[in-house]
Amino acid sequence: MSVIVTFVGIILPYITIVAFFGGFIYRIKGWLSIPVPMPISVTYPQSRGEQVKNIASAILIFPDLFRKDRNLWFGAWPFHVVLAIIIIGHWRLFMDIPDRILMAIGYTTQGIEHLSSVFGTTVGIIFFIAVLYLLVRRITQVTLRNMSNPADYFVLLWLLGIAATGLTMRFVGLPYTNIATMQNYFWGIFTLHPIAPPTDPIFLTHYLLAQLLLISLPFSKLIHPIGIFFTQGIKHSLVVQKQVR
Amino acid sequence: MSNMSEKDMSEKDVNPFDLPPSPSKEMPNMSPEKLLKKLAFKNIEMVPEKERPQKILKAMEAVLKERRSVATYLDTCTKCGACAERCHFYIGTEDPYNMPAHRVDLFRKVYKKHFTIGGKLLGSFIGAEEMTNEVLEEWRKYFYSCTECRRCSIFCPFGIDTAEITMAAREVMLRVGLGMNYVNKIIANLYGAGNNMGMQELAFWNSVQFCAEEIKDEMGIEVEFPGVKENPEDKMAKPKVGAEILYVPPSADLFVNVDTQIGAMLVFHAAGADYTMSHSASEAADFGIFQDYVDLKEINKRVVDEANRLGVKKVIYGECGHGWRAAKNIIEAWNGPLNFKVEHILEYTERLIREGKIKLDKSRVKEVVTLHDPCNLARGAKLLEPQRYILRHAATNFKEVAPEKSREYTFCCGGGGGLLTEELMDLRMKGGKPAAEAIRDVGAKILAVPCAICKAQFHVLMPYYNLDIEVGGVLDIVGKSIVIEGAKVPEEVEEAMAGKSKCSLCDAEFSSMDKCCEHAEKEHKISKDQCNMACESM
Ligand code: HEM
Ligand code: SF4
Ligand code: SF4
Ligand code: SF4
Numbered sequence: 001m002s003v004i005v006t007f008v009g010i011i012l013p014y015i016t017i018v019a020f021f022g023g024f025i026y027r028i029k030g031w032l033s034i035p036v037p038m039p040i041s042v043t044y045p046q047s048r049g050e051q052v053k054n055i056a057s058a059i060l061i062f063p064d065l066f067r068k069d070r071n072l073w074f075g076a077w078p079f080h081v082v083l084a085i086i087i088i089g090h091w092r093l094f095m096d097i098p099d100r101i102l103m104a105i106g107y108t109t110q111g112i113e114h115l116s117s118v119f120g121t122t123v124g125i126i127f128f129i130a131v132l133y134l135l136v137r138r139i140t141q142v143t144l145r146n147m148s149n150p151a152d153y154f155v156l157l158w159l160l161g162i163a164a165t166g167l168t169m170r171f172v173g174l175p176y177t178n179i180a181t182m183q184n185y186f187w188g189i190f191t192l193h194p195i196a197p198p199t200d201p202i203f204l205t206h207y208l209l210a211q212l213l214l215i216s217l218p219f220s221k222l223i224h225p226i227g228i229f230f231t232q233g234i235k236h237s238l239v240v241q242k243q244v245r
Numbered sequence: 246m247s248n249m250s251e252k253d254m255s256e257k258d259v260n261p262f263d264l265p266p267s268p269s270k271e272m273p274n275m276s277p278e279k280l281l282k283k284l285a286f287k288n289i290e291m292v293p294e295k296e297r298p299q300k301i302l303k304a305m306e307a308v309l310k311e312r313r314s315v316a317t318y319l320d321t322c323t324k325c326g327a328c329a330e331r332c333h334f335y336i337g338t339e340d341p342y343n344m345p346a347h348r349v350d351l352f353r354k355v356y357k358k359h360f361t362i363g364g365k366l367l368g369s370f371i372g373a374e375e376m377t378n379e380v381l382e383e384w385r386k387y388f389y390s391c392t393e394c395r396r397c398s399i400f401c402p403f404g405i406d407t408a409e410i411t412m413a414a415r416e417v418m419l420r421v422g423l424g425m426n427y428v429n430k431i432i433a434n435l436y437g438a439g440n441n442m443g444m445q446e447l448a449f450w451n452s453v454q455f456c457a458e459e460i461k462d463e464m465g466i467e468v469e470f471p472g473v474k475e476n477p478e479d480k481m482a483k484p485k486v487g488a489e490i491l492y493v494p495p496s497a498d499l500f501v502n503v504d505t506q507i508g509a510m511l512v513f514h515a516a517g518a519d520y521t522m523s524h525s526a527s528e529a530a531d532f533g534i535f536q537d538y539v540d541l542k543e544i545n546k547r548v549v550d551e552a553n554r555l556g557v558k559k560v561i562y563g564e565c566g567h568g569w570r571a572a573k574n575i576i577e578a579w580n581g582p583l584n585f586k587v588e589h590i591l592e593y594t595e596r597l598i599r600e601g602k603i604k605l606d607k608s609r610v611k612e613v614v615t616l617h618d619p620c621n622l623a624r625g626a627k628l629l630e631p632q633r634y635i636l637r638h639a640a641t642n643f644k645e646v647a648p649e650k651s652r653e654y655t656f657c658c659g660g661g662g663g664l665l666t667e668e669l670m671d672l673r674m675k676g677g678k679p680a681a682e683a684i685r686d687v688g689a690k691i692l693a694v695p696c697a698i699c700k701a702q703f704h705v706l707m708p709y710y711n712l713d714i715e716v717g718g719v720l721d722i723v724g725k726s727i728v729i730e731g732a733k734v735p736e737e738v739e740e741a742m743a744g745k746s747k748c749s750l751c752d753a754e755f756s757s758m759d760k761c762c763e764h765a766e767k768e769h770k771i772s773k774d775q776c777n778m779a780c781e782s783m
Contacts, residue, residue, distance in 0.1 A: 027320075034313040037538065038574050065402045069327040076325065076402075143329035146341040147350060149372030152324050219363045220371070224403060227321025230313065231403045 002199075008208045009197030013189050016211040023218030024226065031230055059228070075137060079130035082123045089120055093182040094190075121170050128163040131156055155222070158213060165206035172202070291422035298376040302359055304420035309360060311538075314409040319353045321403050322346055328397035328407070333656050334390050337675030342387045345397035345407040351383050352414050381423070388414040389425060390672055392662030393535070393567075394620035399653050411662070415536040424536055427666035431532045432540055440496035440528035449524045450482045452499040456506050463735040468514040471522040484523035484555055491552050492522050492590075494563030495529045495697035498718075502700055505564050508720030511727050512594050515603040520561075526551035529568040530697065535663030541571060542579050548572070549580045559586045561593050564718045566696030567661060570625030591695055594723060595631035598638050604728040609738050610640040611758050613777045614722060615689035617646070617680065617703070618655035619696035629653070632695055632719050639719075639726040640691075642774065650683040658694075660702025670705075677706040685712055688777065695719045746780050755780075 057063055062080075066073045092098050102112050135156040138144045181198065188195040197207070217223065292300045309316050328345040330336065335343040342348055350372065357364030357373035364373030374380065393408035418424065434443040444452065450472060460468050471492065472482035484491075492513070498506040513520050526548045533541030552560045562569050569589055576587055597603045616636055622628040629652050636643040645651055659677030684692055692707070692714050694700055703716040725738045746761040747754050750769050755761040761780035765771045771779050 031313060031317055034310060034316060036313045037311060038578065062402060065327065068400045072325055072327050072402075137326075141326060143341075143344055144324070144326040147324055147326070147329070147344055147347040149370070151367070151371040154370075216363075219361070221321070221323050224321045224323050227317055228403050230317040231321055231405055 005197065005199050005204065008204050008211075009185075010189075010194045012208070012211050013194075016214050019215040020217060023215075024223075027218050027223060028226060071137070075130060075133045078126060079134060082127040082130060085123050086127060089116070089123070092116075092179060094186050095183075099179075117170065121167070124163060124167045124170065128160065128167065131159045131163060135160070151220070155220070158209060162206060162209045162213065165202050165209065168202050169200075169206065294378060297378060297381060297421045297423075300421045301376055301381065301417055302355075304417040305355070306360070307420075308413045308417055309356070312409070312413065314406065315413045316356075318405045318410060319349070319356050322349065322353075322401075322405055323403075325402065328401050328405070331397050331400045332391075332407075333394075333396070333659055333679045334392075334672070334676045337659070337678045338390075338672070340390075342383070343390055345401075346405075348387050348391060349405075349407055349410045351380070351387055352410050355380060381418070384414055384418060385423060388418070389664065389669075390676075392620070392657045392659065392664055392676070394657035394661060395624040396620065396654070396657060399624065408662075412534070412536070416538065419536050425663055427668070428532050428535050428663040431663075432544075435528055435532065435544060439524055441530050441532065442496040442500045444496055444499065444524075444527065446524040447481055449496075449499065449527050451480055452503075453482075453506075453522060454480070456499075456503055456510055459503070459507055460510065463737075464729070464732040466514075466729060466732040468510050471510070471513070471520055484525075484551075485519075485521035486554075487556050488519050488521035489557060490518055490520035490559045490561055491526060491548075491555060491557040491585075492520050492561050492563065493526050493529045493548055494522070495565035495568060496527050497530075497697040497701065498563055499527070502564075502697060502718060502721075504721040504724060505697075505700075505718035508718065508722070508724030508727075509563060509590055511724050511729065512590075512597065512603060512720065515727055515729050516597050517602075521555065521557070523551050523555065525554075526560075529562045529565040529572075531568050531571040532663060534567055534571045542575065545571060545576055546580045549576065549583065552583075552585050557585055559588060561588050561590050563590050564695040564697060564720060566619035566621030566698060567625070569628065570621040573626040589626075589628060589631070591628065591631040591635065591719060594720070595634045598635065605638045605723065605726045606728050607639055607641050607726055609726045609734065610691075610722055611642060612640075612690035613642040613644055613688060614640040614691045614693055615644050615646060615684060615687040616651070616719070617658065617684060617692060617694040617699060618651050618653075619694060619699045620655055620657045620661065622695060623653050623655050627653075632693070635719055635723060636693060639722045642777065644687050644689060646683045646687055650679070656680040656683060658696075658699045658702040658706065660706075661696075661698050665698055665701055673702065674706065674709050677702060678710070681706050681710045681712065684714065685710070689714060690777065691715045691717065691722070693717060693719045693722055748779050749781055750779050 062073060062077050065076065088098065099109075099112055102115070103109075107115065135153070138148055138153060138156065185195060185197050197204075213222075324346060326346070329347075330344075332343055332345050332348075334340075335345075342351065354372050354374040355376045357371060358368070358375055361373075363371055367373070388411050391407060391411040393411050395406055395408045398404050398406035398408070415425070431441045434441055437443070438445055440449070453471060457468055457470055460466060470482070471485070471488075473485050474482045490513075492509065494506055494509065495502075498509075528544075529548075531541055531544045533539070533544045548560060562572055572587060577583055594603070598605065614636060616632060618629065618632075622632075633643075633645075646655070648654070650656055656679040657676070658680050659673045659675070664673060692703060694703060694716065695718055700716055700718065707714050707716060725735070746758045748761055748764055748769075750765070753761075753764065755764060758776075758780060762773050762776035765776055765779040766773055769779055
């Protein structure tokens with residue numbers, strides 16, 4: 001194995017795991033250790049059911065953003081939805097669970113492969129377009145250009161890179177993106193008996209970019225899905241939904 | 246403020262002249278400048294320029310450890326831009342640093358450089374920057390160009406509240422002696438004289454007396470005086486110990502916005518309330534919220550102490566925006582547990598109307614009335630409905646500002662957040678433009694604003710944009726329409742009701758507004774509720 005393959009496929013994954021999970025715990029613990037001297041008072045809906053419903057919708061469909069900045073919603077919401085689908089799709093590379101569920105509802109192995117290639121590719125393309133939209137928006141809008149620093153563009157370029165390499169693999173149809181090979185590889189990592197990863201340069205690039213993104217996640221603005229539970233976002237959507245009649 | 250226990254009232258017959266000195270009198274009677282020096286504001290130190298960056302970092306560290314909001318807001322922002330064009334100062338000045346997230350960036354860049362792993366590793370690539378005196382200059386400019394109005398936070402997908410960062414940044418600057426002259430002077434006034442206006446006790450009671458006399462002159466009734474006098478002729482008075490309610494107005498109501506104070510006194514009178522006022526609690530405002538948590542708590546505590554001393558069951562805050570935001574958010578949390586309930590005068594008045602304890606005759610106010618939602622009430626304390634309920638009952642023609650510019654979407658008047666000073670007039674007028682336009686579009690004659698700072702700002706703002714709109718409080722209008730047995734309708738109100746009016750479309754004159762409206766309906770096909778399009782009082 002070359003040095004690069006060893007690093008990307010065997011050493012870096014452990015660094016990623018530690019940085020990703022350790023990073024999140026470190027950040028959340030850090031936030032929780034700070035007191036909240038002035039809790040900002042807002043009125044909540046009375047019933048718990050309503051609260052749960054509102055919080056769920058705040059996280060799942062960004063209704064607040066839809067109401068108040070629709071242009072951004074049209075970039076951000078599809079982006080996050082396909083991101084979620086992609087994350088679920090990648091789950092197959094670690095575990096059988098998604099496949100088993102699909103089989104339980106009547107899919108054959110072939111059917112799943114078909115679903116993966118058609119649906120997965122579509123989602124990948126939507127993702128690419130959505131990121132491009134966010135990037136174009138950031139470049140063309142004066143307000144955004146004014147407040148962006150290099151990293152703000154870079155994250156989006158990075159996501160484009162991940163999406164492009166991922167899609168390339170699909171279009172080229174590399175044989176070893178086979179589920180079984182990948183599961184073997186990942187379980188080797190998880191059980192601390194790493195085996196050699198696939199060595200295709202496109203795959204390695206995709207894998208490297210993805211890992212670096214995961215490492216930076218807890219330490220960058222990409223921590224926002226956790227942050228939303230600490231800021232006023234959810235509270236606002238509770239209140240405003242009630243008052244906009 | 247729901248579960249506060251009621252205090253048992255055993256001290257009913259304490260002699261009011263035998264009380265321990267009230268807190269405001271422990272402060273020496275001196276000029277603000279002198280007091281400023283003496284107080285040194287507990288935490289302020291004039292730091293020489295060379296040492297400032299270093300000291301700033303120390304103060305930043307303290308703030309970051311003290312308030313969770315600061316770090317979470319700084320970390321969570323995705324720079325999505327949803328807040329960018331929501332700030333009235335950005336709309337008015339088009340200065341990019343007045344975009345909320347960009348304003349925060351001034352603080353964030355230093356935070357990143359000195360307090361985060363990413364910033365230490367990647368530096369300016371992720372927008373991190375060293376703290377220097379130049380950065381501090383930018384801070385001074387832009388954190389004093391924010392009224393802490395929170396409009397941006399309503400539009401942010403994460404609810405990130407720039408106001409919190411502004412407060413933090415101002416407190417940090419204060420620690421190296423870079424506070425704001427105006428705010429410091431007001432706070433010195435408060436510690437010195439007991440209120441922002443710097444009114445001494447005699448002036449305070451004189452002013453209350455003046456309002457009572459105004460009522461007598463105008464309406465021919467004797468309202469109950471919210472204090473005790475040894476002799477009826479005395480100018481000086483004392484608060485009533487054991488009264489049920491302590492009314493705490495913004496001191497500006499006793500100085501410039503007397504109609505609001507009169508409105509409140511009439512409400513209390515009509516409801517037969519047992520209430521008192523006190524020079525030691527003569528200020529509902531709390532300028533601490535504009536720069537320093539220490540003062541914020543201290544100033545709020547004065548009201549709590551006085552309420553305890555008098556043994557009241559309830560404290561009612563007057564028409565003050567930020568004062569109510571401060572009180573609502575901290576009074577129980579920081580100065581509790583409380584022996585009394587806390588209510589806003591608007592909530593109180595609304596309840597009295599609902600329960601039929603006071604009666605309003607809305608036909609007395611025929612002009613189109615509109616409402617400005619002070620951001621501190623709307624977004625800072627979620628006080629939105631009572632003022633609407635009241636105005637619907639106190640005025641015939643109450644029209645709302647467009648929904649996307651009212652309630653929690655309201656634009657700040659541009660004078661809040663401690664910026665109500667002559668030096669910032671240009672900024673204030675630019676920042677007030679969106680609010681002025683929103684109000685102009687309603688086509689109202691009277692603007693009701695339940696906030697003393699808003700009132701002061703609108704008094705300048707309206708003429709600046711050539712708008713002929715009368716500015717007052719919500720209670721001012723209640724004062725006009727309130728029905729009290731044995732009282733006559735004030736002359737001014739009567740004139741406006743019956744006064745001559747003119748049709749602006751054909752210059753015909755009429756003996757009353759009603760007649761003119763009838764004419765407009767018949768001749769110009771203008772329906773009665775849009776009568777103001779044609780008829781003007783003369
Ligand atoms: C919980 C609710 C969430 C909300 C309200 C939210 C909102 C946003 C917003 C407003 C943006 C900015 C888009 C722009 O750049 O203009 C964004 C970007 C992004 N979000 Fe989320 N997000 C959420 C959850 C997540 C989750 C769970 C992830 C997964 C890790 C995620 C990953 C990303 C990424 C990778 C970006 C692109 C970064 C960029 O634009 O520079 N988000 N999000
Ligand atoms: S709090 Fe108000 S003044 Fe300050 S940045 Fe936000 S919108 Fe602008
Ligand atoms: S709306 Fe919120 S997340 Fe978006 S740029 Fe403004 S503060 Fe940041
Ligand atoms: S003066 Fe009024 S509008 Fe302006 S900040 Fe205060 S409450 Fe808001």
